[in-house]
Amino acid sequence: MPPTRPQDPPPEAGYAAGFASRYDDWFAPAAGTENTVALLVSLTKEAPSGPLLELGIGTGRIALPLAEHGLAVHGIDSSPQMVARLRSKPGGRDIPVTIGDFAAPPADDEPGEYALVYVVNGTFGELTTQADQLACFANAARRLRPGGFFVLDAHLPEALATVSAGTEPVNNTGQDFVLRTRSIHPARQHYVSDYVVLDDDRLRHVRVTFRYTSPGELDLMAAAAGLRLRLRTGGWSGTPFKDSSTYQVSVYELPA
Structure with a gap:
């Protein structure tokens, strides 16, 4: 008989609990971080004075730079493990x-406190x-x-x-071997990444x-919240948003 192998656990609910210490190796390529920080810094020059708030601050990949x-940066995150990594x-x-x-403010959160609220790396889609x-x-x-x-x-x-079908390796700066399979589920408007x-x-x-959301749906959500589109780019590098774009960064403004 073949040797008995331990059974793999069922899929974990997320990456935060077991892999917080490796998150930066997997999802923080230097160029992506630098471009994200650069665009956010440039936006603060056009925003009113005040602190920034990161929704899903995680390990601090963006907040620390x-x-x-x-800049004064505050954060919200649901994972104590990710925040512990930030603290280290x-x-x-x-x-x-x-x-x-991060979708709801804490009870003691003051309205109108922040000059800029941001959520990066696709984290908005985790709602x-x-x-x-x-x-x-x-x-x-409400916070702006x-x-x-x-x-x-x-x-x-x-x-x-x-590009939803198929499996591909996740390039990372560590020594981990990571494969990702992405599937799309139109009936639920979901896509699922299995690692x-x-x-x-x-x-x-x-x-x-x-x-997942289309730019048009995002614009409707923004309008419902009293926000209006200020800028949309084809990525954090600031490339123009056009038909060939595969990614988008949207900047919404609370009218003064």
Whole structure:
């Protein structure tokens, strides 16, 4: 008889609990981080004065470089493990972070506190219902100072439809072997990323579900929250948004 192998656990609900220490290796290529930080810094020059708020601050990949630019950054995240990783980095203990749901403000959150609210790396899509995404827009608008910006990024649905099938390796700066399979589910307006990780000679499976949105749907959500589109680019590098774009960054403004 063949040797008995331990059964792999069912798909984990997310990546935060088991892989917070490796998140930066997998999802933080240097160019992507630099471009994101550069665009956000440029937007602060057009926004009113005030602190920034990152929804889903995670390990501080974006917040810490922004703080190094002299900007006051606050954060919200649902994962204590990811925030612990942030705290372990230089300057990480200086950033105020609330543990909780980034779609809804804490009870003691003051309205009109922030010059800029942002959510990056597709994290907005981890709100998997339209109601939660609408609530995120509404609460971002509530937190903004007049003239402030709400910034988010997302895949374009048309691009997801053409590249959804198949499995590909995740390039990372560590030594992990990671494969990702992405599937699209139009009936639910979801796409699912299944990650298989070789971890100490054992395969682990992590599944992350996202709700995809078209630019038009995002604009309607923004309008419902009292926001208007200020800028849309084809990515964090600031490339123009056009028919060939596969990704988008939208900047919404709370009218002064």
